Amino acid sequence: MGVGTLLNLLSAPRLVGAEADARPDPAGVGEVGHPASTRKYAWAWILLSSTLAVELATLFDAPALVRGPLVLWFCLFCTGMAWVRLLRLEDRLAAAVAAVALSVAMSGLTATALLYSGHASANLTMLTLEAFTMIGVFLDVTLGRRT
Numbered sequence: 001m002g003v004g005t006l007l008n009l010l011s012a013p014r015l016v017g018a019e020a021d022a023r024p025d026p027a028g029v030g031e032v033g034h035p036a037s038t039r040k041y042a043w044a045w046i047l048l049s050s051t052l053a054v055e056l057a058t059l060f061d062a063p064a065l066v067r068g069p070l071v072l073w074f075c076l077f078c079t080g081m082a083w084v085r086l087l088r089l090e091d092r093l094a095a096a097v098a099a100v101a102l103s104v105a106m107s108g109l110t111a112t113a114l115l116y117s118g119h120a121s122a123n124l125t126m127l128t129l130e131a132f133t134m135i136g137v138f139l140d141v142t143l144g145r146r147t
Contacts, residue, residue, distance in 0.1 A: 043085060047137050050078045051130050058126050071126070079103045079129050082136025086143065106132060 054074040057067040080102030081095075089095040110128050114120050 041141065043081065044137050044141050047078050047082050047133055050074055051133050054078075054126065055130055058123060074126075074133075075107045075129065076100055076103050079106050079133045079136075082133045082140065085140045086136065 050070075050073065054070050056062075057070050061067075062070075077096075077099055080099035083102055083106075084095050084099045087095075087098070089098065107125075107129060110132075111120075111125050114125055114128070
């Protein structure tokens, strides 16, 4: 999947509530693998793949040139976006700003809590943030949030 395709999937218009239920389903859109069916879970896939990439980079001690941008992306955006999606914000800019703010807060609180508990470790902090992200994505998908 190219960057252009990903941007098209993410910028598709959103329908919520009765408007989403009243929209006719064209033939074949519900099929697995159809681009419209993957649009429903685009953010879930982005967040889960980012979580996996950060975990692999941390686990295998990737060079700082690779691990640094991945950890920065994850700690500044992914953790918060997994939870902000549950708010069902219509404005994408507001959602992005809220995701950054929540990510920074969750990262700071997690590191502080682990420090005060005597378990301060960069790997444990990342693992905890990854768990928070996966829980948020799981709730997003199971509660029926789309696009």
